[in-house]
Amino acid sequence: xxxxxxxxxxxxxxxxxxxxxxxxxxxxxxxxxxxxxxxxxxxxxxxxxxxxxxxxxxxxxxxxxxxxxxxxxxxxxxxxxxxxxxxxxxxxxxxxxxxxxxxxxxxxxxxxxxxxxxxxxxxxxxxxxxxxxxxxxxxxxxxxxxxxxxxxxxxxxxxxxxxxxxxxxxxxxxxxxxxxxxxxxxxxxxxxxxxxxxxxxxxxxxxxxxxxxxxxxxxxxxxxxxxxxxxxxxxxxxxxxxxxxxxxxxxxxxxxxxxxxxxxxxxxxxxxxxxxxxxxxxxxxxxxxxxxxxxxxxxxxxxxxxxxxxxxxxxxxxxxxxxxxxxxxxxxxxxxxxxxxxxxxxxxxxxxxxxxxxxxxxxxxxxxxxxxxxxxxxxxxxxxxxxxxxxxxxxxxxx
Numbered sequence: 001x002x003x004x005x006x007x008x009x010x011x012x013x014x015x016x017x018x019x020x021x022x023x024x025x026x027x028x029x030x031x032x033x034x035x036x037x038x039x040x041x042x043x044x045x046x047x048x049x050x051x052x053x054x055x056x057x058x059x060x061x062x063x064x065x066x067x068x069x070x071x072x073x074x075x076x077x078x079x080x081x082x083x084x085x086x087x088x089x090x091x092x093x094x095x096x097x098x099x100x101x102x103x104x105x106x107x108x109x110x111x112x113x114x115x116x117x118x119x120x121x122x123x124x125x126x127x128x129x130x131x132x133x134x135x136x137x138x139x140x141x142x143x144x145x146x147x148x149x150x151x152x153x154x155x156x157x158x159x160x161x162x163x164x165x166x167x168x169x170x171x172x173x174x175x176x177x178x179x180x181x182x183x184x185x186x187x188x189x190x191x192x193x194x195x196x197x198x199x200x201x202x203x204x205x206x207x208x209x210x211x212x213x214x215x216x217x218x219x220x221x222x223x224x225x226x227x228x229x230x231x232x233x234x235x236x237x238x239x240x241x242x243x244x245x246x247x248x249x250x251x252x253x254x255x256x257x258x259x260x261x262x263x264x265x266x267x268x269x270x271x272x273x274x275x276x277x278x279x280x281x282x283x284x285x286x287x288x289x290x291x292x293x294x295x296x297x298x299x300x301x302x303x304x305x306x307x308x309x310x311x312x313x314x315x316x317x318x319x320x321x322x323x324x325x326x327x328x329x330x331x332x333x334x335x336x337x338x339x340x341x342x343x344x345x346x347x348x349x350x351x352x353x354x355x356x357x358x359x360x361x362x363x364x365x366x367x368x369x370x371x372x373x374x375x376x377x378x379x380x381x382x383x384x385x386x387x388x389x390x391x392x393x394x395x396x397x398x399x
Contacts, residue, residue, distance in 0.1 A: 001025045002371070005191050005203055007177050007219055008211035009033075010040035011153060011360045012349050014160035016211055019364035021167035023372065028203065029161065029169060030193060032176040036157040039213045039356060042325025044236060044273065044281050045153040046249065047358035050093045050145035053109070054116035056382035057334055061355070062117065063378055064362035065147055071361055072151075075159045078166065086156040087276050093148030093249040094123075094131055096139050098309060103141035106253040110143040119146050134245045134313050141253075148249055150273065153357050160360075180208070180223045180346075188223065188345030207339075209347045209367065214291075214326040216350035225343035227336055227385065228393035229351050231326035233292070235285045235299050237307075239317045241278035249273040250310060251284075268299065270306035272314070280317065282307045284354075286327075293324055327353040332389035335359065337366050340385050347371070348385060 001024045006017045009031035021027045031037070047068050052058040072088035095110075097103045110120040121144040128142035129135055161171055174195050181190035181202055190204040210227075212219040220226035251271040271283040285299050300322055308315050330336065330351035340346045349367050352359050366383070369376040381387070385394070 002206040003204060004028070004207055004209060004371075005030060005205040006209045006211055007031075007191070008213055009035040009157070009161065009171060009173065010038050010211065010213050011036070011157045011160065011357050012213070012352060012363055013209070013211035014157045014164065015360035015364040016209055016349055016367055017169050017171075018160045018164040018167065019368040020371070021164045021169040023368055025371075027164065027169040028205070029164070029171040030175050030177060030191070030203075031171075031173050034173050035161055035171070036154045038215070039325050039327060040157045041154045042236075042323055043153050043354065043357060044271075044283065045087075045151045045156065045357050046355070047149040047151065048093065048145075048249070048355065049113075049118050050095055050120070050143070050148050052113075052355075054112055056379070057355070057359075058113075058116055058118070059378045060335075060359050060362045060366075060383075063365065064359050065149065067361035067365065068149060068151070068358075075163060078163055079159060083159060083162060084152075084155050086159050087152040088149065089151070089276065090147070090149040091248050091273075093145040093251070094128060094135075095143045095145065095251055095253060096128060096135070096310070097141040097253040098136060098138045100140055102253045106141050106143060120144075121146070132247060132250060134311055135250065136310055136312060138309075150249065151357060152276070156357065177219060177222060186344070188343060191223070207345045207347055207371070209349055211349045213350065213356070214328040216328060216348070220340075220346075220348070223343065223346050225340045225346055227340075227348055227350060228331060228390065230288060230329045230331075231291055232329035232353060233285075233287050233289050233324055233326055234283065234354065235296070235303065235322060235324040237282040237300060237303055237319050237322045239280040239282070239314070240320045242280065242317065244274050244278065245313060246272055246274040246280060246311065252306070252310060268302045268306060270303075270310050272307050272310055279320065280314070282314070288329070291326060295322070328356070329353050330390070331393050332387075334387075334389070335363065335383055336385050336390070337363055337383035338370050338380060338385060342385075
């Protein structure tokens with residue numbers, strides 16, 4: 001079995017570390033901050049099929065959704081009641097259109113998803129209100145997705161890491177990867193790391209996994225092969241606690257278009273859901289502004305306005321706080337999962353944008369199978385570094 005260094009203690013790195021450690025590898029997870037301190041701790045914990053068109057990402061989402069059901073049970077059995085529950089909630093999703101123009105595209109999207117095996121149930125306005133009694137009356141079309149789910153993302157990440165530790169993995173935080181070790185043939189043989197307390201040291205490894213989320217491009221450069229991951233900023237509002245009045249993840253039909261857009265400009269759409277603690281999460285926004293993280297009141301106002309269009313009762317709600325985070329965006333909207341042919345020994349599990357929580361178990365399963373040289377649970381070719389859709393961007397990064 002191999003010595004493996006996994007860079008990144010977010011949900012992708014955590015799921016990968018657990019899968020590899022349970023397969024018998026000697027795994028060390030490295031992060032310059034704390035577990036789930038980046039993207040994983042700044043999201044909503046979504047496990048979605050409803051926003052994905054037929055293709056490789058949907059297949060990965062379907063694989064991961066099945067594995068999340070099993071994981072919720074496995075982690076509870078393994079970690080016991082002393083560890084907080086990951087709050088896996090198969091609450092389902094409801095996607096609605098509130099305009100005549102938006103109805104047909106929503107229904108067409110649901111039709112092609114059904115052909116790909118997604119449970120996408122068209123419902124009448126009356127049925128939508130039975131599912132969500134406080135929903136706006138201005139519903140022109142609605143689709144129910146019973147397989148959409150949610151977890152508490154920070155707890156889920158910590159639980160995956162705890163499980164990885166039980167399988168023998170080590171998790172080192174407060175350490176930054178500053179270079180690659182190489183063997184006589186030029187392949188990666190480990191990493192050089194630096195910490196504030198211990199200075200710089202060498203960590204030998206047979207292979208290294210870049211799971212650094214929106215910082216994956218810089219991590220790749222440090223190790224010798226960058227990937228064109230860019231940060232895509234998003235903001236979420238959190239209300240004070242209230243009686244549960246939102247039963248599903250509910251969003252307007254514009255959300256799918258925002259997810260799939262390549263525009264760097266600000267885009268907002270209405271996404272509303274309750275948490276187990278009684279707060280309501282309101283999103284979502286997308287913009288490419290580098291790693292700038294300043295508060296923008298205009299985005300807060302736009303998110304609130306659109307949320308009220310879906311759920312008028314939110315006009316009387318109080319926003320307790322807002323937070324923002326950076327999604328790891330790749331220009332062809334597919335993650336990279338696999339070895340980098342430009343740099344033997346370097347593997348990537350990056351570029352999941354806002355879907356990392358939902359796609360983590362499937363990503364880990366694919367990567368583990370590729371490392372072992374066994375059959376992958378789904379076709380891994382669409383996620384390869386050398387795929388045609390990334391070629392122009394890899395060339396640009398190389399310049």
